[in-house]
Amino acid sequence: MQRTHRTTTGLYGARHEEEDGVEQPRSNSLEAAGGSLKDITFNHIFLTDMSNYAGMNEVYREYFPKDPPARYCIRADLVKPGFLVEIASIAHLPR
Numbered sequence: 001m002q003r004t005h006r007t008t009t010g011l012y013g014a015r016h017e018e019e020d021g022v023e024q025p026r027s028n029s030l031e032a033a034g035g036s037l038k039d040i041t042f043n044h045i046f047l048t049d050m051s052n053y054a055g056m057n058e059v060y061r062e063y064f065p066k067d068p069p070a071r072y073c074i075r076a077d078l079v080k081p082g083f084l085v086e087i088a089s090i091a092h093l094p095r
Contacts, residue, residue, distance in 0.1 A: 027063075030091055037063055039091040043071040046086040050075050056085055 027037055045060075047053060053073065060068065069089075078086050 030093075033091075033093055035091055035093040039093050040064075040069045040089045041092055042069055042090045044088040045071055045073040046076040046078060046088075047073060048075070048078055048084050052084055 030036055030039060045056065047056060056073070060071075076086075
């Protein structure tokens with residue numbers, strides 16, 4: 001039987017290098033639950049400005065270079081006003 005792990009991370013700032021900061025907390029959260037980024041099956045990606053889409057995609061490919069999980073990406077006002085990117089993930093982990 002598998003269990004589901006959900007994690008959400010956000011990102012402050014405007015530089016492309018900072019977009020990388022959204023994935024490391026997610027990786028840490030999954031490792032603490034006994035999993036890894038490979039266990040993610042779906043990502044919900046929210047951007048405050050779609051002009052950041054190309055930069056987000058570049059960083060996304062670094063973390064998911066082969067067979068990336070399903071995802072969608074939409075423009076949205078985020079709960080924390082300073083965030084530029086928020087990613088909510090669903091991962092399936094072995095018991």
